[in-house]
Amino acid sequence: MSQQLVLDDLSDAKNLARILYIAHGITFFFSLGMLSILPVIVNHVKRPDTAGTLVHSHHTWMIRTFWYYVVWMALGWLLAVTLIGFPLALVIWGVAWIWHAYRLIRGFVDLNNNRAEYV
Incomplete structure (x- = not known):
C-alpha cells in the first residue's frame, strides 16, 4: 500500500514537472522567457518535495x-546600449534563445523517458 502511494506521488510530481516544462515553453514563446518567472517560482517551491527522485533534477534543470x-539576456542588453556592442548583443540573444529552447525540449523528453537531468 505505501509503495503504491510513493508511486502515485512520483507520478504526480512528474506530471507537475511536465506542466512546468510546458508553462516555461509557452512563456518562452510569448515573452522570450521573461514570464517564466511564474513557473520558476513553482519550481523553487516544489523542488524540496521531490528530493531523492529524478524529478528533483528536472526542477533544478528548469531553475538553472x-x-x-x-x-x-541581461548581458545582451548591456551590450545593446552601445552601438558597437549591438551586433554582439544580437548574437548573444540568438544563441541564448536556441540554448534555452534546447534545454526545455531536452528536459521534457528526458522526463518522459524517466531520465534524470545532469547539469
Missing part, C-alpha cells in the same frame, strides 16, 4: 535554465 538565460 531560467537564471542562466536571464543572465545572458
Whole structure:
C-alpha cells in the first residue's frame, strides 16, 4: 500500500514537472522567457518535495535554465546600449534563445523517458 502511494506521488510530481516544462515553453514563446518567472517560482517551491527522485533534477534543470538565460539576456542588453556592442548583443540573444529552447525540449523528453537531468 505505501509503495503504491510513493508511486502515485512520483507520478504526480512528474506530471507537475511536465506542466512546468510546458508553462516555461509557452512563456518562452510569448515573452522570450521573461514570464517564466511564474513557473520558476513553482519550481523553487516544489523542488524540496521531490528530493531523492529524478524529478528533483528536472526542477533544478528548469531553475538553472531560467537564471542562466536571464543572465545572458541581461548581458545582451548591456551590450545593446552601445552601438558597437549591438551586433554582439544580437548574437548573444540568438544563441541564448536556441540554448534555452534546447534545454526545455531536452528536459521534457528526458522526463518522459524517466531520465534524470545532469547539469
